[in-house]
Amino acid sequence: VESVPDIHNVQPFLEAASNTWIQVSGLHDTDKLTSIWEFFDLHPLIREDIVNTAQRPKVEFYDNCVFFVMRMLNYSDQELTAEQISIVLGNDFVLCFQETGEDYFNPIVKRLSTKDARIRKQGTDYLTYALIDTVVDYYFNIINHLADEIEQVEDELLEESDTEQLNQIHKLRREIIFFRKSIWPLRDAVNATIRDETTFIEDNTKIYLRDVYDHMIQLIDNIEHYRDMMLGMHDMYMSQVSNRMNEVMKVLTIIATIFIPLTFIAGIYGMNFNPENSPYNMPELSWYWGYPASLGFMTIIALIMIYYFKRKGWF
Amino acid sequence: VESVPDIHNVQPFLEAASNTWIQVSGLHDTDKLTSIWEFFDLHPLIREDIVNTAQRPKVEFYDNCVFFVMRMLNYSDQELTAEQISIVLGNDFVLCFQETGEDYFNPIVKRLSTKDARIRKQGTDYLTYALIDTVVDYYFNIINHLADEIEQVEDELLEESDTEQLNQIHKLRREIIFFRKSIWPLRDAVNATIRDETTFIEDNTKIYLRDVYDHMIQLIDNIEHYRDMMLGMHDMYMSQVSNRMNEVMKVLTIIATIFIPLTFIAGIYGMNFNPENSPYNMPELSWYWGYPASLGFMTIIALIMIYYFKRKGWF
Amino acid sequence: VESVPDIHNVQPFLEAASNTWIQVSGLHDTDKLTSIWEFFDLHPLIREDIVNTAQRPKVEFYDNCVFFVMRMLNYSDQELTAEQISIVLGNDFVLCFQETGEDYFNPIVKRLSTKDARIRKQGTDYLTYALIDTVVDYYFNIINHLADEIEQVEDELLEESDTEQLNQIHKLRREIIFFRKSIWPLRDAVNATIRDETTFIEDNTKIYLRDVYDHMIQLIDNIEHYRDMMLGMHDMYMSQVSNRMNEVMKVLTIIATIFIPLTFIAGIYGMNFNPENSPYNMPELSWYWGYPASLGFMTIIALIMIYYFKRKGWF
Amino acid sequence: VESVPDIHNVQPFLEAASNTWIQVSGLHDTDKLTSIWEFFDLHPLIREDIVNTAQRPKVEFYDNCVFFVMRMLNYSDQELTAEQISIVLGNDFVLCFQETGEDYFNPIVKRLSTKDARIRKQGTDYLTYALIDTVVDYYFNIINHLADEIEQVEDELLEESDTEQLNQIHKLRREIIFFRKSIWPLRDAVNATIRDETTFIEDNTKIYLRDVYDHMIQLIDNIEHYRDMMLGMHDMYMSQVSNRMNEVMKVLTIIATIFIPLTFIAGIYGMNFNPENSPYNMPELSWYWGYPASLGFMTIIALIMIYYFKRKGWF
Amino acid sequence: VESVPDIHNVQPFLEAASNTWIQVSGLHDTDKLTSIWEFFDLHPLIREDIVNTAQRPKVEFYDNCVFFVMRMLNYSDQELTAEQISIVLGNDFVLCFQETGEDYFNPIVKRLSTKDARIRKQGTDYLTYALIDTVVDYYFNIINHLADEIEQVEDELLEESDTEQLNQIHKLRREIIFFRKSIWPLRDAVNATIRDETTFIEDNTKIYLRDVYDHMIQLIDNIEHYRDMMLGMHDMYMSQVSNRMNEVMKVLTIIATIFIPLTFIAGIYGMNFNPENSPYNMPELSWYWGYPASLGFMTIIALIMIYYFKRKGWF
Structure with missing residues (x-):
């Protein structure tokens, strides 16, 4: 097992390594991309979905690979932004495509660098699980950030309620809707992967995916919870404005x-x-x-x- | 494979060509219509549904053909309008009926004209896929238009909120409801087509239909997203009016x-x-x-x- | 095939005719009713349901017959009213019970009178289909009437909004709820009839029932659409009152x-x-x-x- | 078949009669209760559910009996109150437990007293049906009462809207929620009973239960209808207050x-x-x-x- | 059957006793925890879930055990707080982990201490049932507390409605959402346990679990009921503020x-x-x-x- 986290000149590795992980950041160098997916013989629809970065999270099963689309969520300048992460899992390779150069998967690279790490002894399916798990872990960061903001707005609301809070509530509602849109379909995709009967993912990796699935459910529970709370907070805001008037x-x-x-x-x-x-x-x-x-x-x-x-x- | 994009005097082609695409614009010349569907022996219920242009999008499987009803959406004078597209897919023919003469399917005609195009080598089922795909592509135009308008109204709303914005919000809500009504049933129809076991549609065309189905899901996700947002925007409008008062x-x-x-x-x-x-x-x-x-x-x-x-x- | 559209003295026909349609208007002459259902040996529960005219639309399969309950909707004095239509379909007879003497089914009687009409050549199941179809056609009249009224109120709303419009909106909401209550269960009943495996309804009649089913779905789509619109209109009314204030x-x-x-x-x-x-x-x-x-x-x-x-x- | 409508000293009857109906009013005399359920060998969980009178309506199938829990609804002093009715149906006995001494089931007692009544010729399962049917009939009384009150409030609302109507609307909403809570689970219980394959209930009694099930559906339809209407009425109230202001x-x-x-x-x-x-x-x-x-x-x-x-x- | 309710120095008991119940309070002494779960050979994911105390209620079936996660709810200082209870049921042991030292399960300890108690004669699965049942019993305390508060606020609301009531309503809504989030997934977990076919839980214990399941349904019914009521109360509050104004x-x-x-x-x-x-x-x-x-x-x-x-x- 060998990890190749850099982006260019992967051709030699491809032929040498047995289990290969290729991390591609930036989707504009079409020549490079073409050379990669020609080498791995990817279906035209996969190629299209990788480049068109507004896909819905999903999993698709092809003859020679499994194709995952996920959305990495991040806060940049207090704005919740999304970036598409496409993962192609083949029999002895994992391809991971992302638009920007953000090193979300650094922890995995580190784990791969330490000798005797469990992740080094497992196959490409475990690596895929690790990638998905990392994305879901990011979701927990986001939801904690949301929870903090919601709590803060709620505390402020008990004291005063002006246009500032209204805009905050509106922004939080939008972010929750946006978050929801990213995680609902991923839950279904993870579930479909667990129930799938192809041989790309082994049974003891599926136990770990089941754990990811549990986390997804927990996230969705929380997001629905926060959605209900935002509705309650808007109602409360309106009631307070009425009371004030x-x-x-x-x-x-x-x-x-x-x-x-x-x-x-x-x-x-x-x-x-x-x-x-x-x-x-x-x-x-x-x-x-x-x-x-x-x-x-x-x-x-x-x-x-x-x-x-x-x-x-x-x- | 030969394409016949014009409307009249198709009789000779019908007998000569092996795989035929007939595009019928305007549904008032009953004689022509009768001659066409007598030739292809269409079921009375199909004939009725083609002429009665207020059908719900659907797919129906008959002994000698598959019958699709779709709604093409378009903006004319800032108004979202719908037009019924009826497609009949037989073993070696595709009939496509529309009310107006708008050349929505020009791109396909062009692709058919270029030699060696993939679409020329495929059967009538691939052509049907191409027609459906074109309709769904139009939906993406509509939703982008909607998204632009929503964003604009939302930006205006943060600064001021007068009756202008209220009417805009109301108009957008109506359009979203209208859009939704067109795409929900089409999703079910595409899904039914994928799961169908008749021999009109081959398996490798079904992979492409699955892609269309994914697009439909994505559209529905977006439309539900925008619906939630419109609700939030109306709430915000009301809150702002209350604040103003x-x-x-x-x-x-x-x-x-x-x-x-x-x-x-x-x-x-x-x-x-x-x-x-x-x-x-x-x-x-x-x-x-x-x-x-x-x-x-x-x-x-x-x-x-x-x-x-x-x-x-x-x- | 012989049609007997009048109500009294059917006894002789019953014994003579092979395929009989009896149309009973008015449910107060218990003697007549008893004589009819004794003759056809109807189950006590059917008898009860025919007389008790507040039944939910449904279909029930008995050993010797199929029993349909539908609600005919009509506008009388600008008020949406409902009337129960009970149809009993046996092997060689169709009984149709209604409370008032309104001749809803006149078109069918006319079609039966014209020689060589398709309906004359078909069995009692086709006649039942024709009766159901007539009721559903009435629904389309109602929904068009509703659509006109909604559009009118909406146009008025853009100009002014006083108590008049509020009462109109309230009335329309009530009518939509009322309409919905009548057609939702009928959809299930028609669906159950299509899927049923008794021999009362032949397969080629079921194709026509499938068409009725499609119409029902379309009606329900529309009614849900209008319901959403009414909600939007009420919201708009409230916003306008707030703006006015x-x-x-x-x-x-x-x-x-x-x-x-x-x-x-x-x-x-x-x-x-x-x-x-x-x-x-x-x-x-x-x-x-x-x-x-x-x-x-x-x-x-x-x-x-x-x-x-x-x-x-x-x- | 012999009916024993009184509560105490049933021991001799128990041993003599073949098909026994025991009506127990008041659940405080634990000695009596114990003697009864020891005699019929009831499961500990049944005993617990009978005494704990806040059970959800349900049906449970045990080896030696079927256990029904229902809620009898009644108006006392303009307040909607509920009382638990527990029915145990064994092979040759029916036990019916209720808290108060209200003689809800008097009509059945009367029918049992008249010679040659159908109910005398049927088994204990028919008696159970008759008991359930009586409870459901009471529901129809309640819903008619609700309908009258709703109509009255609605009429008043068109003329004036003060705090009186607001409290009425609030009270009606509560009652509808309360009613709904009682009948939704009973519907499922009746359905489970119809689909059940134990031998406690015979097939021709199931036809009657199917009729009860239809009535339940009708009740639920109505209750949802009234719930929608109450929402509309509250909206209208709010609109009128706004108009007034x-x-x-x-x-x-x-x-x-x-x-x-x-x-x-x-x-x-x-x-x-x-x-x-x-x-x-x-x-x-x-x-x-x-x-x-x-x-x-x-x-x-x-x-x-x-x-x-x-x-x-x-x- | 021997009960070991204290926390430390369990090693000797583990080897001696046949059916063991270990109650672990406080999850910070990692050495102790490690020694326990090494002894019982728990899966890494179980270990993680026990320590990470923000799990969603669930049940998971492993080869050597069944793993339950529940949330104990409690009022401390008028605030509804949750604590994770993790139960591991093996063939001859039950492990129960909780964060604080609260003795929620004292009643069970007492029952175990009395000789000839039913619970002493049953296996570890019955003990697990008893633990779950205790948690659900606590839920009933919570819901009764909620019901009291709701009724009190409602009574106050009929007299006056100021910011105090608004904050109360908001707090109650939050608590209901919070409560709901804890019991919905537990219902599914209990249901999954009943339907499970592993041999950890015997059939006659499942009858008792079915009873717990009924209680869960009843709780959920109530919580939805109260949720509807809170919505109605907020509406009423708003209406009263409007009336007041x-x-x-x-x-x-x-x-x-x-x-x-x-x-x-x-x-x-x-x-x-x-x-x-x-x-x-x-x-x-x-x-x-x-x-x-x-x-x-x-x-x-x-x-x-x-x-x-x-x-x-x-x-």
Whole structure:
């Protein structure tokens, strides 16, 4: 078992090594690609799917190989991005194609470098399992990151809820939908691989794949859980905005309904009816206790209003 | 293998050619239609389904042919429209019926014209695959168009949200529902074709149909994804309208609750109680510091209000 | 083959005719009913189901007959109403029971009257198919009617949205739910009939039933489509009401926040502080430019407010 | 066949009668219970389920008996309550346990008392059918009661929508959820009984159970129908509250926006600028047409406002 | 049969006892753990799953054992917390791993201590059943606790609805989602165990597991029931907030629309137009009945407004 993690000039290795792992980063050098897949005699549809990097995660069984498509998820600049990982498992080779040069599979390279590592003693199917497992491990990173963000937004939401949180909730919902879209089909693909009866994957490797499958189910459980929670959080956001508006309305209503009648009374006694022309023209203005009485009357009205709002439980 | 892309006077070709493709555009010339399907001996139910262009996408297996119904989707004047494509696959013929004269299948005609093209060497089942594949490729155009529009609306939504966006969201939702209605049944039809055991479609063509099936699944995944996103966008729109209203309410409440009490005080000192009749009638009006004191009192009230709103986090 | 579309005095026909169709309208004349089903030896449960006209659409296979229950839908006075149609298919007879005297099946009677019609040459199973097909054709009328109403409400909604539209949306939702309840079980019943292995229905009639089944699926697709659309329309209605309220709030807020401070200033200079008692008591009132200055000050405040609202995009 | 509807001292009957029906009301007299189930040799799990009256409806097949759990639903004081009915069907006995002494099964007792009744000639399996059928008949009463209440609330909703209706809708939703929880599992239990191959239930009794199963399906259809309707009604309630609020806002806005500017103008001419000190200080006050002109100006402003609201369609 | 409930120094027992139950609390002493699972020869994946305490509930069948993962739920400080319980069932041993030292399984220890207890006479599979049953019994405690809280919040909701209830509803929704996530997979695991054909679990123990399975179904029914209810309660909360806001708006609108016009009239007669310069300048001020007439006019306007609101049903 020998590992060849670099990308170019693999031709000699191909012919020498018995179990070969070729990691191809960057899918634009069509000549190289052609030479590789001509050597391994890949079906035209596989070639097409490797280059067209918007495939759905899936597994396909061909006569001379098994073809996996997965989506590696990553956060770059707080944005969840996806990259297609295509794996071709043959009888004595594993091809792994990715678009960028990110070394996601470094841990495996390291394990392969240490002597006596279990992975060195196993076949190409175990290596494939290790690759898939690495991708799924990345998913757990993502979901932990999501969980942290959700918890943070939820904590903030209990204190205040402004447009900032709304945008956060919206972003998280989008990411959860995006994540879901990547892992649902992979679960089916892993399941199909376990149930498959071709000889590319041995039975004791399938036990490990079953473990990956369990992890997928767990991820999906979590993602559905978070989806439900996001719905609940959006509902809560809306309820809080409504509550807030209710609060604002109450302040306005209390102030307005107390002072509008008082202002009206002040307006009455601000009228300029001529008391000289008639005894009925605003005689209150000349009363001895006129001013204090009017102030007292206003106070009584205000107190009645306040009592009314208190009883309604408005403050 | 010979291609006959024009519509009329096919009778001679029918008798001469071995593998025939007849493309019929326009379904109103009943005489022509009758002559064609009498020649190929089509079942009455097929004839009915071809003319009645509101069929659900489906596949039906008859003794002498396989009958596909699909819906070609297209944007005309920013409106998503559908047109029924009916394909009849016999042992050595393919009939393709459409209502309008749009040359959707031009690429296939071109491929057929080039010598040594793969499609020329394959049977009528491969041609049928090519026709279905072309329809599904159109779906990808549609979904990309939809994705662009959704992204644009979403970007606009982060800045402002008026009735324009609401109508856009509503239109997109309708289009997604409409799109969904066209592709869900086609997926089942393609799947039924793959699993079918009649001899009209050979096994190595079925590999290609499996690829079409994968594309269908991918489309459905995307459409469900966009549907979820539209729901999220509508929720966000509603939240933003609520936020906006909350904002408007706050401005009104702040202005009103600051000035209404002040106006009330000004109203008090605008009353005309006669100070000559009684020492209790508005003695403030004659105080030396009366006016500045009242202005100061108003300022204090305003400051208290502002402090109160600040602490409530209203601005 | 002889058709007997009238209801009473069928006894002689029963004994004479080989293939008999009896159409029974009105289920209150228990004597007649008893005589009919005694003659054909119907199971007690069938008898019960025919009279109890709130049955769910279904098919039941008995030793001597097949029993269908369907619901005929109709608009009477703009209200969607349902009527139970029970069909009993025996080896050489078809019984059809309905509550009212509506002649839904007139077209079949006409076809039976024309000599050499296909329906005359076929057995009772084809007649049963024709009856079911007629009911399903009625469903298409209903759904077209629904589609028209939905489109009309949607068009109105883009222009204005008042309580009228809300009630319309509510009515349409109810009708869709009602329609759905009638056709979902019938689909299962038709499917069960197709898959059934008794000898009451021949294989070439089953091809026609498969066509009915396709129509049922199409109806269900449409009904689900309309259901989704109604949900979208209700959401849109709610959004529009919110938008409207937002609009109303803005008008109120703009007017109030511009004039409330101005009114306050006018109130200030309406106070009656005595300028004779103190140089600080409202000296502005005696200034040479006092009045124009105060008007100018108010104008400036109003302009600032208007600028602020403009910048906020409120008008 | 002999019926024993009373509860105590059944021991002698047990030994004498061939087909025995024991109706046990009240589950607190543990001695009696123990004596009964020791006599019939019931499995410990059955004993536990009978006494623990919060079981889910189900059917369980034991070696010597079939064990049914059902929930009898009833309205007491306008509240939907449930009571567990446990039925044990053995080869020649039927045990029926219930908590309260309500005589739900009186009709069966009556039928058993009449000579020559069909139920007397049938075995214990038919009696079990009759018991289940009675419970399901009660469900129809409940659903009719629900339907009446729903229709009533819906009618009220078209006229007005206050907290009363909201509480009604909430109560109905709860009852529907509660009802659903009782009948969904019973459907599965009845279905399992029909498909079961033990010899406790004879084939011609299964035809009757199939009829019960149809009724269950019909009930579930109805309950889902009502659930959809309740959702629609809640949506409608919310829309109406929004409409109402919109209406209230409009009234406030119209009155406020018409009178606030007018009050401002009145406020202007209520200012006390001294005309003697300056020709610019409120010369309008001394104009010959000053007062009528100001009133006319106000009228014009009010008319403009009214015209603006009319054009906006606010009233 | 001998029970060994303490954690350390089990080595001697292991070799002596025939049927052994080892309860391991705390998963940090890796040396102990290693010695235990080396002794019982556990598969590496089991070892990993035991230590990694965020597993999904599941059952896995290995050659030498059956491996269960469950989640014990508990309330600590009003917070619903979960703890992983891992059970390994071998031919003559049961290992039970948990993180904390909580003695959840005390009742079983007690039952094992009493002589002649049924549990002492049964094999390790019955003990495993007893452990699972204990966990499920805890679930019933949790759900009863949830039910109490839900009922309390619902009762409060009928009286008032403030942020307190909103937070409660949100918390309950989260707990229900959390609970659901724990019990759904366990149901599948128990079901898989019942259907399993390995010899680790005997048939008469499976009858008891079927009972546990019934309890799981009942729990899930309840949890879905409560989930529906929480949705209904949130809807009701929102409706009540809307109603409340409507109420607040009405109070504001009534007070404002009554007094704003009156204040305007008072403002009119507060204007200072000079009656000496013109007979048209506010002659009303000098009328004999001027003041009473203006007050009367205001009263009439107020009464008209009140009548209008009454007729609208606003109070």
